[in-house]
Amino acid sequence: NAGVTQTPKFRVLKTGQSMTLLCAQDMNHEYMYWYRQDPGMGLRLIHYSVGEGTTAKGEVPDGYNVSRLKKQNFLLGLESAAPSQTSVYFCASRRIGQGGETQYFGPGTRLLVL
Amino acid sequence: DAKTTQPPSMDCAEGRAANLPCNHSTISGNEYVYWYRQIHSQGPQYIIHGLKNNETNEMASLIITEDRKSSTLILPHATLRDTAVYYCIVRGDRGSTLGRLYFGRGTQLTVWP
Numbered sequence: 360n361a362g363v364t365q366t367p368k369f370r371v372l373k374t375g376q377s378m379t380l381l382c383a384q385d386m387n388h389e390y391m392y393w394y395r396q397d398p399g400m401g402l403r404l405i406h407y408s409v410g411e412g413t414t415a416k417g418e419v420p421d422g423y424n425v426s427r428l429k430k431q432n433f434l435l436g437l438e439s440a441a442p443s444q445t446s447v448y449f450c451a452s453r454r455i456g457q458g459g460e461t462q463y464f465g466p467g468t469r470l471l472v473l
Numbered sequence: 474d475a476k477t478t479q480p481p482s483m484d485c486a487e488g489r490a491a492n493l494p495c496n497h498s499t500i501s502g503n504e505y506v507y508w509y510r511q512i513h514s515q516g517p518q519y520i521i522h523g524l525k526n527n528e529t530n531e532m533a534s535l536i537i538t539e540d541r542k543s544s545t546l547i548l549p550h551a552t553l554r555d556t557a558v559y560y561c562i563v564r565g566d567r568g569s570t571l572g573r574l575y576f577g578r579g580t581q582l583t584v585w586p
Contacts, residue, residue: 363516392573394576401560401575401576401577401578401579402517402574402576404573407573417573449516449517451516451517458524459505459507459522459523459524460505460522460564461519461522462509462517462519462574463519464516464517464518465516466515466516467514467515467516
């Protein structure tokens, strides 16, 4: 049981380049999330998904797109990277049970846009 | 925005108990209190959660006041590896199923030798 994995771990892009961040979970969770974290700040929600084939915007969705073609994978795309997208990106999946819930986070992807 | 208040930083000697407070005066009756932590450069890690009763697991204990307006996370024997930012979170979606977690600034716990 690998939990939540993210690839790549680190990437450097030039302004205007595109890339896709991959998140995978092996816990059969319906809900998945993409957050970004900037220095000295908490996590901000970019996009989320409540199940295969569904996605929705979070609080900072501009400049990003997502897809959830398979239940276990949640992709985050940057079509035209900007320096403001330099950040650490965390993916999470959510387990809902009786008596609360738990979110499991991946190790993060560090993105530098020059 | 987060609906909790935590001290920005705390220190603790290794081997001693670390008691991290959190105020959540606007919590509603069906909302849980969650604790996560983030060790430097890593993804957040779930610690514990509770509704009304005190809870304990292999990582920590959670003490919730009777009026539910505040709670304390207790790490009974802190180690250097417990140095991290600790987040107290009240589930941010009243009545919805989104489950979005609002991470505020948290408390930077530093455990010293």
